[in-house]
Structures are given as C-alpha cells and as structure tokens.
Amino acid sequence: MTPTNWPDPAREGYPLFSGNNGKHTLIDKNTGHEINAEWNSADDEWLMPDSWLSAKNTAKHFAYLRCDTVELTRAQIAEMLAAERERCAVALDRLKNKESEMYGVGLMTARAEITIRAFASGAEAIRNLGAAP
CATH class of the missing domain: 1.20.5 (Single alpha-helices involved in coiled-coils or other helix-helix interfaces)
Known part of the structure; x- marks a missing residue:
C-alpha cells in the first residue's frame, strides 16, 4: 500500500480491482474513524453513508483500509x-x-x-x- 494506503499510488482514490463494484472500508483522515463505502465502478465514485464522492475527492479525505466484498479469482x-x-x-x-x-x-x-x-x-x-x- 502507499503512504495514503491506496492500492495503486498512480490512482489514489481508486480501490483494489476498481473495475468491480463492491463494499470497502475507508478511514477518515480527520477523525481516524472507519467508514463503510461502496465503490461504483460505472461512475468511478464512492457511495458513502450520506453522500457520494469522486475518486479524486475521496483520496483527499480518506485512506483505504480494505476490500470487504470483492472475491478474487x-x-x-x-x-x-x-x-x-x-x-x-x-x-x-x-x-x-x-x-x-x-x-x-x-x-x-x-x-x-x-x-x-x-x-x-x-x-x-x-x-x-x-x-x-
């Protein structure tokens, strides 16, 4: 992982296997709290509990913790x-x-x-x- 913990340093704000929709856990950089979010691969955006953010904006405010639903082949x-x-x-x-x-x-x-x-x-x-x- 990168210092901001995004899987690919060239694509901060994008999850592991960004071509797949899925649930992930992010960390709020200001509070340190874990946030459950869903990745919407069609629009390259994160669906948060009460909002949505583009990948670019998500990278500014959150660090990546883990993928919760994407199953790997x-x-x-x-x-x-x-x-x-x-x-x-x-x-x-x-x-x-x-x-x-x-x-x-x-x-x-x-x-x-x-x-x-x-x-x-x-x-x-x-x-x-x-x-x-």
Whole structure:
C-alpha cells in the first residue's frame, strides 16, 4: 500500500480491482474513524453513508483500509503475487546497483562483492518463486 494506503499510488482514490463494484472500508483522515463505502465502478465514485464522492475527492479525505466484498479469482491472485514478487526483486536489483556504483573499478572489497551477490541471488530467488498454487 502507499503512504495514503491506496492500492495503486498512480490512482489514489481508486480501490483494489476498481473495475468491480463492491463494499470497502475507508478511514477518515480527520477523525481516524472507519467508514463503510461502496465503490461504483460505472461512475468511478464512492457511495458513502450520506453522500457520494469522486475518486479524486475521496483520496483527499480518506485512506483505504480494505476490500470487504470483492472475491478474487485464482488468476487475479496469481497476477497480484507475481507483481508483488517483481516489485521486491526490482528493489533488490536497485540495492545491488547502488552497492556496485559505490565502488570504482578495482576498488570493490570482498564484503561488497558478497553483498552484491546476495542482492542478485535474492532477486533471482524471488523471481523464481513462480505462480501461486
């Protein structure tokens, strides 16, 4: 999740699987109270207990807590896991690259080489986890 807790940082105000209608729980940023809301995918809006808000306005006032009704298929779960694994592997790749950049040619220590290999090995292991059963 993002710092404001929306599932996709590029689409704040949109729930997980925004193409599906469903019930979700949001958190009011001012009070911290949980709010039950329904996502209306046809209009990209949130139906609140006493009002409705566009996705953009919802992101300003609420944080996302959870999806309460959308049921995921095996394919959707596998897709989510694969995307999460790739994000983890990319993070290790970045660490490996930063570690490599800190040393000039011929200046790398044995400890740095071990660290770089560990990052590369970790990224490869994460990528090789495969699809969810």
